Amino acid sequence: MQIANGIEDLIRKQVYEADEKLPPIRKLADFLGVNNVTIVKAYDLLGEKSLTYKVRGSGTYVTPKSESLIAEISEFDNTDHLRNTLSSNQEYRQSLINFASATPRAEFFPISDFKTVLNDVLDRDLGEAFSYQEAKGYKPLRESICAYLKGYKIQTEAEHVQIISGAQQGLDIVSKSILDHNDVVIVEAPTYSGAIATFRSRGVKIIEIPMLVDGVSMAKLESLIKRYKPKLMFTMTHCQNPTGYSYSMKKKQALMTLADQYDFYILEDDYVSELIYDSPNKYPLKSMDPKDRVIYLKSFSKILMPGLRLGFMIVPNRLNQAVLNAKEATDISTSGLIQKAFDLYLKQGHWSKQLRYMKKIYYKKYLLMIEMLNKHLPRGANYYIPKGGIMFWIELPKGLSSRTFYDKLDRTKVVFVPGDMFYYNLKNERGIRLSIASVSEEEIRQGVPILCQAMKNFIKKEKELR
Amino acid sequence: MQIANGIEDLIRKQVYEADEKLPPIRKLADFLGVNNVTIVKAYDLLGEKSLTYKVRGSGTYVTPKSESLIAEISEFDNTDHLRNTLSSNQEYRQSLINFASATPRAEFFPISDFKTVLNDVLDRDLGEAFSYQEAKGYKPLRESICAYLKGYKIQTEAEHVQIISGAQQGLDIVSKSILDHNDVVIVEAPTYSGAIATFRSRGVKIIEIPMLVDGVSMAKLESLIKRYKPKLMFTMTHCQNPTGYSYSMKKKQALMTLADQYDFYILEDDYVSELIYDSPNKYPLKSMDPKDRVIYLKSFSKILMPGLRLGFMIVPNRLNQAVLNAKEATDISTSGLIQKAFDLYLKQGHWSKQLRYMKKIYYKKYLLMIEMLNKHLPRGANYYIPKGGIMFWIELPKGLSSRTFYDKLDRTKVVFVPGDMFYYNLKNERGIRLSIASVSEEEIRQGVPILCQAMKNFIKKEKELR
Numbered sequence: 049m050q051i052a053n054g055i056e057d058l059i060r061k062q063v064y065e066a067d068e069k070l071p072p073i074r075k076l077a078d079f080l081g082v083n084n085v086t087i088v089k090a091y092d093l094l095g096e097k098s099l100t101y102k103v104r105g106s107g108t109y110v111t112p113k114s115e116s117l118i119a120e121i122s123e124f125d126n127t128d129h130l131r132n133t134l135s136s137n138q139e140y141r142q143s144l145i146n147f148a149s150a151t152p153r154a155e156f157f158p159i160s161d162f163k164t165v166l167n168d169v170l171d172r173d174l175g176e177a178f179s180y181q182e183a184k185g186y187k188p189l190r191e192s193i194c195a196y197l198k199g200y201k202i203q204t205e206a207e208h209v210q211i212i213s214g215a216q217q218g219l220d221i222v223s224k225s226i227l228d229h230n231d232v233v234i235v236e237a238p239t240y241s242g243a244i245a246t247f248r249s250r251g252v253k254i255i256e257i258p259m260l261v262d263g264v265s266m267a268k269l270e271s272l273i274k275r276y277k278p279k280l281m282f283t284m285t286h287c288q289n290p291t292g293y294s295y296s297m298k299k300k301q302a303l304m305t306l307a308d309q310y311d312f313y314i315l316e317d318d319y320v321s322e323l324i325y326d327s328p329n330k331y332p333l334k335s336m337d338p339k340d341r342v343i344y345l346k347s348f349s350k351i352l353m354p355g356l357r358l359g360f361m362i363v364p365n366r367l368n369q370a371v372l373n374a375k376e377a378t379d380i381s382t383s384g385l386i387q388k389a390f391d392l393y394l395k396q397g398h399w400s401k402q403l404r405y406m407k408k409i410y411y412k413k414y415l416l417m418i419e420m421l422n423k424h425l426p427r428g429a430n431y432y433i434p435k436g437g438i439m440f441w442i443e444l445p446k447g448l449s450s451r452t453f454y455d456k457l458d459r460t461k462v463v464f465v466p467g468d469m470f471y472y473n474l475k476n477e478r479g480i481r482l483s484i485a486s487v488s489e490e491e492i493r494q495g496v497p498i499l500c501q502a503m504k505n506f507i508k509k510e511k512e513l514r
Numbered sequence: 515m516q517i518a519n520g521i522e523d524l525i526r527k528q529v530y531e532a533d534e535k536l537p538p539i540r541k542l543a544d545f546l547g548v549n550n551v552t553i554v555k556a557y558d559l560l561g562e563k564s565l566t567y568k569v570r571g572s573g574t575y576v577t578p579k580s581e582s583l584i585a586e587i588s589e590f591d592n593t594d595h596l597r598n599t600l601s602s603n604q605e606y607r608q609s610l611i612n613f614a615s616a617t618p619r620a621e622f623f624p625i626s627d628f629k630t631v632l633n634d635v636l637d638r639d640l641g642e643a644f645s646y647q648e649a650k651g652y653k654p655l656r657e658s659i660c661a662y663l664k665g666y667k668i669q670t671e672a673e674h675v676q677i678i679s680g681a682q683q684g685l686d687i688v689s690k691s692i693l694d695h696n697d698v699v700i701v702e703a704p705t706y707s708g709a710i711a712t713f714r715s716r717g718v719k720i721i722e723i724p725m726l727v728d729g730v731s732m733a734k735l736e737s738l739i740k741r742y743k744p745k746l747m748f749t750m751t752h753c754q755n756p757t758g759y760s761y762s763m764k765k766k767q768a769l770m771t772l773a774d775q776y777d778f779y780i781l782e783d784d785y786v787s788e789l790i791y792d793s794p795n796k797y798p799l800k801s802m803d804p805k806d807r808v809i810y811l812k813s814f815s816k817i818l819m820p821g822l823r824l825g826f827m828i829v830p831n832r833l834n835q836a837v838l839n840a841k842e843a844t845d846i847s848t849s850g851l852i853q854k855a856f857d858l859y860l861k862q863g864h865w866s867k868q869l870r871y872m873k874k875i876y877y878k879k880y881l882l883m884i885e886m887l888n889k890h891l892p893r894g895a896n897y898y899i900p901k902g903g904i905m906f907w908i909e910l911p912k913g914l915s916s917r918t919f920y921d922k923l924d925r926t927k928v929v930f931v932p933g934d935m936f937y938y939n940l941k942n943e944r945g946i947r948l949s950i951a952s953v954s955e956e957e958i959r960q961g962v963p964i965l966c967q968a969m970k971n972f973i974k975k976e977k978e979l980r
Contacts, residue, residue, distance in 0.1 A: 095673050098835050098838060101832065109831075151646055153641075154641030155641050157643075157645075159636060159640050163636045174623075175622070175623035176620045177623075177821065178620065178818075178820070179821045184564075213845050216842075216843070216844065217845040220845070229717050242842070245843040246843045249843050251694065349644075353644035354644070354645065354646045355646055355647065355849060355851060357845060357846075357847070365568065366567065369577045372564060373711070374715065376682075376711065377712045377714075378712075379682050379683040379686070380682045383679075383821060383849060383852065384821035385822070386849065386851075
């Protein structure tokens with residue numbers, strides 16, 4: 049593993065470049081004074097991470113694009129992926145305090161309730177449980193969602209609900225429905241990197257606008273709109289990822305006015321509005337959308353069971369057919385079995401029960417996190433207390449780089465996501481994203497002091513260097 | 515329903531155009547002498563089909579693009595969708611003999627075996643069953659697939675297997691990995707319309723080459739390659755959809771040579787090679803690919819349990835990272851629960867058992883279909899006996915249009931897919947696709963004579979008209 053890590057480092061630093069051949073196994077084994085098998089294993093580890101590829105009868109080569117590996121790691125907030133990439137060592141994986149992952153702990157997943165509804169569906173529908181669903185989604189589920197959305201002050205009908213295989217697919221489908229090559233999309237900076245990846249893949253022009261603690265500047269937004277004539281703006285209005293910031297009611301209203309005035313759509317990713325504590329301003333933008341400008345995107349699986357891959361969108365009338373076509377061209381339809389099981393899960397009240405349960409757990413972690421940060425955060429670093437959710441955004445003192453901090457951190461103990469991951473062109477070097485999704489209370493108690501101490505040392509050293 | 519059908523007709527014929535307002539409910543009710551509620555219901559039916567949309571306080575409008583509705587119906591070979599669109603009437607649905615659908619009959623799905631493995635996974639993995647998987651896919655499943663592929667004479671390793679949520683997603687991901695705006699892709703004509711939809715959505719240039727009974731002309735292909743410099747060719751080498759035609763061994767070899775010589779990739783959709791009866795030439799192109807030019811695409815769910823949404827690709831070394839990135843930007847990863855359950859399903863031998871069982875059923879239908887067609891097909895129409903699979907491609911006499919035949923057919927009795935669905939620009943007006951996936955033996959016995967009689971009448975009338 050040491051050898052693999054060493055080579056990984058060289059690949060990252062581009063000492064080994066794209067498509068360059070790594071040393072032959074025997075040669076490297078001789079050079080390092082180890083067994084051939086050790087090198088074979090090290091190369092296998094690199095291959096598993098897609099850092100290298102083999103050519104039969106020739107050797108091991110560096111995969112092109114590998115310099116973007118770190119970006120991919122946390123881009124999609126995938127614990128397993130992150131952990132696998134950081135190390136395949138089981139012991140290490142378990143000791144790590146992971147503030148990077150946005151994936152909840154598996155121990156809280158409602159396994160037995162979900163098992164029951166799965167079996168209920170199989171017993172009820174037999175083979176039909178494995179049939180294609182309508183591309184729009186299983187109709188009873190779409191109806192259940194409409195009923196459920198009343199709690200969000202959203203009025204809609206089943207024909208405007210599009211079932212998707214998770215929020216990431218929603219981003220992809222909306223891109224296909226609205227955005228053509230060279231169209232413009234406006235995103236907050238920083239924002240969810242999976243959104244940037246999808247828009248990039250679509251070949252559209254991405255314009256960033258800085259995210260402020262109460263939402264983006266409306267004056268700045270209007271000037272960007274006039275200049276670039278966007279077709280779409282992507283936003284997370286509450287407890288944004290990665291900043292945890294939320295739009296004020298006033299800015300939400302202003303945003304709706306602009307969308308209507310300048311004729312663009314808003315894609316609202318309602319990321320964690322269930323975890324807003326004690327705020328009257330907690331309803332989605334979609335609840336104040338008489339002009340049908342908002343595409344509302346919600347994952348059912350993100351907080352509870354990310355492996356389910358299930359979510360939905362509320363689609364404006366005029367986009368209904370385009371979105372349906374895009375869904376078909378993307379994966380025809382979402383798993384009928386999962387849709388049917390989730391419909392029962394919703395109808396039988398398990399979902400609300402599970403939400404209440406998770407909200408309590410997250411609230412305790414949220415309060416503890418604030419307590420620990422207020423106590424340990426070193427002078428010069430600061431953050432803004434979010435209204436809820438799972439993200440905390442720390443800023444280092446001006447002039448310091450969180451990427452440098454990340455590189456120097458002992459990442460066998462704690463890990464976070466450096467803020468530059470969440471930008472496209474704009475850069476804020478100072479941001480650090482801490483997620484409380486994957487850590488336990490005990491880990492917060494241990495991890496925050498470790499991280500803050502390292503931060504303090506880093507700030508001190510950097511100041512001395514000047 | 516009569517009223518809804520009538521309006522649907524007018525929309526199709528563009529008497530009502532995109533975004534045109536339909537008559538007010540009361541006015542139309544008066545005019546037709548029916549109750550207001552009847553019109554409301556008719557408009558609801560149209561809305562359900564996305565043919566119309568409502569504007570609150572204003573009325574009901576025609577959805578743009580609705581003229582492409584028929585195309586969408588069978589584009590993705592989705593029984594439920596087709597049936598829902600043709601009619602929501604339960605009785606009608608059950609009496610219809612459906613040669614259009616490529617979806618197998620739910621009664622054959624291996625419900626109890628799959629239920630067992632699902633529960634085994636839930637009991638074994640608890641909450642982890644709902645965790646994210648690696649974007650590449652659950653590793654034990656990727657390993658099981660490698661072992662399974664030996665029966666296809668394909669040698670590969672787990673790191674080259676990419677799990678996908680069904681074959682349609684594979685098309686989408688490959689497009690994102692290889693094709694940029696204005697790149698060229700070559701497709702057979704006719705071909706699977708879901709592929710055309712995906713390539714179109716990617717904004718690439720689609721070049722068609724006529725599919726012949728032993729595969730496309732290699733001379734023609736080479737001249738197209740020289741002229742257009744494609745990055746990709748999409749092919750189904752065995753029992754192609756919709757024609758049922760298969761490439762000869764000689765043409766398969768020539769295809770591999772061209773790919774290497776002119777530096778493009780081949781996307782091979784191995785659609786139904788399991789259902790090839792008694793031919794030595796049944797192995798995929800991927801089994802003869804030393805230069806790593808073929809992206810091999812396979813759905814696990816298509817023939818057995820389409821609602822599962824599960825498949826895989828074997829990805830050339832150099833595309834590994836790009837494909838992984840595209841998968842992440844598309845839906846992060848495929849449902850872990852389904853992957854884990856399917857891994858057990860494969861490992862415990864259920865899959866092979868189920869394949870053998872289905873192969874027997876399909877073989878009987880295949881033989882019966884040949885017998886019935888040989889007996890009833892009217893003079894002038896002809897077809898080529900496929901090596902296996904589920905598709906039969908009938909050609910009407912020269913000069914006749916299968917679309918006209920389709921429009922005049924009594925579609926309450928039998929239904930098929932008119933061939934023009936499967937083209938992009940090239941047109942073959944004569945083709946008729948008959949699928950045996952969804953029909954029973956009894957339905958073949960009844961349906962072929964009905965269809966052939968209608969065809970005979972159609973041919974006769976058309977001749978008289980000249």
